[in-house]
Amino acid sequence: MSTASRVVNPGPRQANGLETATMIWDKSHEWKLRSTCSVWSEKDRKVAVYECIEEHTSAPGNADAYLKFKADGCCTMRCGTLSHSSVRQDRAGLPLDLSRIARNPSHGMESSIPTLESIENAAAVLSASPIHRTPVLTSESLSALAPDGTTLLFKAENLQKGGAFKIRGATYAVSKLSPSELAKGVITHSSGNHAQALAIAAKAKGAKAYIVMPETSAVIKKNATKGYGAEVILSPPLAEDRERVCEEVRQRTGAYFIPPYDHYDIITGQGTAVLEMITQAKELGKPLDALVVQVGGGGLLAGSSIVAKAHGIPIYAAEPELADDCFRGFESGTRVERVSTTTVADGLRTPVGVRNFDIIRKNVEGVITVSERQIVMAQKLVWERMKMVIEPSAAVGVAVVLFSEKWKSSGITGNVGVLWSGGNVDLDAPMSWTVIKG
Template sequence: MTAHSVAEALRIPTFEDVRAAQARIAGHAHRTPVLTSRTADRLTGASLFFKAESLQRGGAFKFRGAYNAIAALDPAARSRGVLAFSSGNHAQAVAYAAKLLGVGATIIMPSDAPTVKVAGTRGYGAEVVFYDRYKEDRREVTQRLASETGAAIIPPFDHAEVIAGQGTAVLELIEEVGNLDIVVTPLGGGGLLAGSALAAKALSPGCRVFGVEPEAGNDGQQSFEKGEIVEIAVPRSIADGALTTALGLRTFPIIREKVEAVETVPDEALVSAMRFFAERMKMVVEPTGCLAAAAVFSGKIDCAGKRVGIVLSGGNIDLGALAGHFAAC
């Protein structure tokens, strides 16, 4: 591999890429609503603006990055199809985006992925290949299939066009509500947080950006504090969309430069936040989608007197699992 190809392979996106993604996905991704709650504002002493990506196509913000990445492929690459590995939301996003663009898709999913997400992925026409997340490396499985088929890999976060696409959520948020003092997003592999930081720092330079992980899987927090990527064992949490083991080579530099801090919340705080959205705002938000809100609601991030943007990243949860979480807490 030449030095040029290495540089291209590790290209770090900029805000200009987020702007380009916004144009590319316009008319295809939903411009999701920004919701407010006087009760939430009173509880936190802040003005909260919830970007409801739970209402995005495919039920999560992931559609933005998936569509942007596939649409950016040249015709020859599209003809060979795409591959993705995901616990669910990215899987559905790639499957749906590929269907809209007339591209074949194969998705590698863990055998314990939520049933609703597997069904959704297949429903969009993608082929699903299962692997054991505790015994197999999903990247190795994906690379093997890519070498056999020639399909382009669309990773869930460590991809310049994916990161840029995810950043359009916060770009829209700030365009709609104006300057923000704080932006908070869930953190798994870092695509949403990195893209959001690019948008927030460009449009609202004084804005402080925070990422939030499940307490059981704080690889991002460790990486941020240590100044280098830290890899952990596969964590166990109800936040199934954030069970990554390490940040990406492209997401980490952006997070290190533009993010204020990475916080964590326990599963109990996620259930409490899910209950709030269901009871007070009549919304279904999945555990991962509640990470940012849970940190604000529980006081992990001091937001008093501030204008705060919170990304609700997804709403794909089996109703039986939702009822089970509520019954357990």
């Protein structure tokens, strides 16, 4: 075996008798015979301990390199990836302090604030799932309506599985559950798109999904959620009511709670959309000069902002005037905890989450609001000129780049990326632009 950078094992012991858990797959190490390593298994949601059965050096990023271990029931493990199929059980045989491990930045559920690297890892996980790499679309007609010198690029998450980007976070979060957790099912409360997303992600894993939805959700969203095999429980529309009903069902069923946005795994998963978009824009020969992403709970915006910041692309939040909690929080520096609104952008009726707000504050250049009329005009233009069904929430970013005076006066031009969140519209109801007049 070749010599390597440095010897990291054995490391200091943890209180529970395990070695310091080590991310063996992302560093170059020289492994001594019988050196041990404890690794958090995302799949099984527990720590497994390995003992090295051969002196060797790990080769990170090389999928053909294997680390050789002696562990309970397994002996090899692929290096350079997150695939741990041979992890079976905890050698110590002790109940692990999961909450403590979960706080360890290196491991497990909601381990730390997402980074570009963790979002790239999530993209690798999602690429092995049925999630679509949605297209990036351009429109001469719409670009001509934006400030001079602008080329608009749209990430079409309305064409995503379930009709919205939400499947990304849901699938990533579900991918981290153990078989015993999956057996009890998952639960969430959602105004719609996250509901469907979690239903799909759970079904893909053969797990039951309990979905608490506000009575005011669009019929199409309720029906679609049931259609994916989920159990739908209706609640009053206010956020606190939804949370209460959700907690009641959770306690009754033991289902694992996956919130719609205020969760690092959700943020990580949602960040993969902009990650893809940045690559696709380059492939089109139109690398992004700026990004505009709408904000409701802030799962998508927070994830997007981490990726954008790391790539040096300025990112702006787009929000309805009627649900401007993020705007007010951003300006004052203090998160606004509640919002009660009937904005047509029904996916954005929630306040920004705690984790989300902290991330957004650090990474976003500014928050720009638009009127209800601007939102529905933008929505109609996309339907008419691009022949794409997008929901009002998805039109909020479009409205910013087409109609906002604040955006125009910012002087931002070039290749501007706008993310369409989804396309789930109640097609039996009158179209929004026929209801909201100027």
